[in-house]
Amino acid sequence: MIDCLSSQAIATAAQMQAIENLIFQAGMPVAALMEKVALRITQRLTELYPARNYRRIGILVGSGHNGGDALVVARELHHQGRQVRIYTPFAKSKPLTRVHGCYAKSLGIPFVDLEALQDCDLIVDGIFGFGLERDVTGDVAIAIHTINNWQIPILSIDLPSGLHTDHGKVMGIAIRATHTFCLGLWKRGLLTESATPYVGKLERIGFDIPEQFIHQVLGDQHPLWRIEPQILRDRLPIVRNPIAHKYEIGHLLLVVGSQQYGGAALLAAMGAKATGVGMLSIAVPHSLKPLILVQVPDALVIGCPETAGAIAELPNLDFAKYQAIACGCGLSLEAMPVVKQIIDSDRPLILDADGLNALASLDRATGLDQLQNRKNSVILTPHWGEFCRLFPDLRTVERIEALQRAVTLTQSTILLKGSKTAIAFPHNTSSQVWINPESTPALARGGSGDVLAGMLGGLLAQGMAANDVAIAGTLWHSQAAIWLAKQRTEMGVDPVTLAQSLLPFLGQELPV
Ligand SMILES: NC(=O)C1=CN([C@@H]2O[C@H](COP(=O)(O)OP(=O)(O)OC[C@H]3O[C@@H](n4cnc5c(N)ncnc54)[C@H](OP(=O)(O)O)[C@@H]3O)[C@@H](O)[C@H]2O)[C@@H](O)CC1
Numbered sequence: 254m255i256d257c258l259s260s261q262a263i264a265t266a267a268q269m270q271a272i273e274n275l276i277f278q279a280g281m282p283v284a285a286l287m288e289k290v291a292l293r294i295t296q297r298l299t300e301l302y303p304a305r306n307y308r309r310i311g312i313l314v315g316s317g318h319n320g321g322d323a324l325v326v327a328r329e330l331h332h333q334g335r336q337v338r339i340y341t342p343f344a345k346s347k348p349l350t351r352v353h354g355c356y357a358k359s360l361g362i363p364f365v366d367l368e369a370l371q372d373c374d375l376i377v378d379g380i381f382g383f384g385l386e387r388d389v390t391g392d393v394a395i396a397i398h399t400i401n402n403w404q405i406p407i408l409s410i411d412l413p414s415g416l417h418t419d420h421g422k423v424m425g426i427a428i429r430a431t432h433t434f435c436l437g438l439w440k441r442g443l444l445t446e447s448a449t450p451y452v453g454k455l456e457r458i459g460f461d462i463p464e465q466f467i468h469q470v471l472g473d474q475h476p477l478w479r480i481e482p483q484i485l486r487d488r489l490p491i492v493r494n495p496i497a498h499k500y501e502i503g504h505l506l507l508v509v510g511s512q513q514y515g516g517a518a519l520l521a522a523m524g525a526k527a528t529g530v531g532m533l534s535i536a537v538p539h540s541l542k543p544l545i546l547v548q549v550p551d552a553l554v555i556g557c558p559e560t561a562g563a564i565a566e567l568p569n570l571d572f573a574k575y576q577a578i579a580c581g582c583g584l585s586l587e588a589m590p591v592v593k594q595i596i597d598s599d600r601p602l603i604l605d606a607d608g609l610n611a612l613a614s615l616d617r618a619t620g621l622d623q624l625q626n627r628k629n630s631v632i633l634t635p636h637w638g639e640f641c642r643l644f645p646d647l648r649t650v651e652r653i654e655a656l657q658r659a660v661t662l663t664q665s666t667i668l669l670k671g672s673k674t675a676i677a678f679p680h681n682t683s684s685q686v687w688i689n690p691e692s693t694p695a696l697a698r699g700g701s702g703d704v705l706a707g708m709l710g711g712l713l714a715q716g717m718a719a720n721d722v723a724i725a726g727t728l729w730h731s732q733a734a735i736w737l738a739k740q741r742t743e744m745g746v747d748p749v750t751l752a753q754s755l756l757p758f759l760g761q762e763l764p765v
């Protein structure tokens with residue numbers, strides 16, 4: 254079972270409510286829980302937004318308990334000596350929220366019109382939390398639109414108001430937060446691609462939920478997990494046996510490149526090299542061999558017969574020599590027969606890019622269905638476009654749901670790339686999904702994925718289990734890119750620099 258359940262589990266609104274109810278049934282008063290949560294929010298807010306720079310604070314208050322949290326925060330900030338003003342577009346509210354409102358008034362905290370918040374240094378958003386179920390309209394929608402156009406930092410409590418807790422879609426309009434403090438367990442919607450532009454920096458504020466309540470509601474087969482960036486420390490760098498020789502550190506075969514996409518082969522090789530893999534062999538079209546040899550002198554380059562600039566067939570290779578094969582970067586569709594040959598091999602396998610496109614164009618019995626019969630693991634690494642080509646029936650299904658179904662169908666590990674890369678692997682009768690919570694749009698440029706495919710291949714060849722490879726590789730790739738973007742801006746994370754920075758990143762800085 255996973256340690257620190259509450260730091261990794263992802264919940265829906267219904268699950269969160271069920272857990273909350275168990276806490277209340279066990280005797281915790283609702284008001285006491287709200288007080289505890291809001292004090293923790295205030296404490297963290299005070300660290301991030303100290304009084305010397307953030308004196309004037311605007312508080313947005315909704316009618317439910319999200320608004321109640323915000324009112325307790327308002328009271329505490331008032332006692333810190335800050336200038337607090339409250340805006341609420343609602344005439345009625347839940348009883349607990351109402352009494353906190355009364356007390357705030359009795360303390361002399363002003364309830365103001367929206368315009369009076371325009372000179373605030375910070376806005377705290379407590380309009381809606383996980384209780385939002387219908388579209389935001391009217392005065393509330395106008396208020397959100399207006400606030401979003403001010404250049405004032407916004408801290409959202411639990412969720413940016415207007416986002417749906419479960420699917421992360423915007424319900425008409427939503428707050429664009431600078432920071433979101435998610436309360437209790439991670440909410441599913443916050444880790445979706447559609448929520449990403451609204452969430453800002455995401456943090457979790459725990460409130461000591463007893464683990465047995467989480468188990469009781471989520472169950473042992475819980476399908477959805479957040480990857481903690483900190484676990485990279487446990488996985489990398491790989492520690493070597495002091496008396497190792499090169500063939501004990503894994504032999505990776507890359508099957509990559511075409512005349513049209515020669516660079517992809519080089520980028521995959523650079524990614525693989527960064528893993529320290531003991532031996533690297535690279536199969537490319539014969540005409541590419543001199544180029545690859547100059548750039549990667551430490552690799553064994555296998556020149557293959559070619560057709561239309563792509564690999565026509567692999568020469569007689571003994572696949573047993575390789576601990577893993579990574580196939581597809583820049584391969585071109587002309588190389589389809591080669592992909593078939595590789596799927597039929599018994600080696601642990603990464604299929605990327607044209608490897609996936611070839612798989613999609615093979616008929617199902619010799620392509621996708623074959624994956625289930627493989628002796629060894631396979632990791633598919635599609636972005637959403639490639640995913641839809643592979644699984645056309647799933648193109649209208651929600652991303653995470655689609656991923657789970659595809660894993661059940663193929664019994665393979667699938668790494669679905671994007672701004673919130675999601676990794677799923679077969680688990681008993683269903684699949685488990687892990688979501689990478691942090692990345693950077695600096696990676697949105699041609700070739701980033703080729704570097705990743707090489708990295709995954711290098712890790713797989715060194716004997717890491719496929720699920721760990723997918724998680725560790727994704728984390729390393731995205732955290733190195735974040736690190737690089739801090740030094741060179743988001744414009745400076747080109748794939749060559751990224752590949753060259755993977756090891757300096759591991760050596761110098763890991764997320765704490
Ligand atoms: N996690 C936990 O365990 C803890 C949770 N806590 C906090 O509680 C929050 C959840 O509170 P909640 O259930 O009261 O829901 P919340 O989101 O505040 O309000 C929904 C209200 O808005 C209304 N409404 C809905 N849609 C609307 C619309 N489109 N336009 C207009 N109105 C609309 C709806 O009223 P209705 O109109 O439907 O009667 C309802 O009253 C949670 O996010 C966290 O901050 C902590 O205090 C303690 C620990």
Ligand SMILES: Nc1ncnc2c1ncn2[C@@H]1O[C@H](COP(=O)(O)OP(=O)(O)O)[C@@H](O)[C@H]1O
Nearest residue numbers: 670671672692693694696697699700701702703
């Ligand atoms: N907006 C984004 N935010 C974070 N990561 C991104 C974003 N866009 C792309 N990426 C990452 O960059 C990589 C791009 O891979 P891919 O689409 O295969 O590119 P290519 O085929 O050009 O190499 C993936 O790891 C993906 O997760």
Ligand SMILES: [K+]
Nearest residue numbers: 378381410412
């Ligand atoms: K909120």
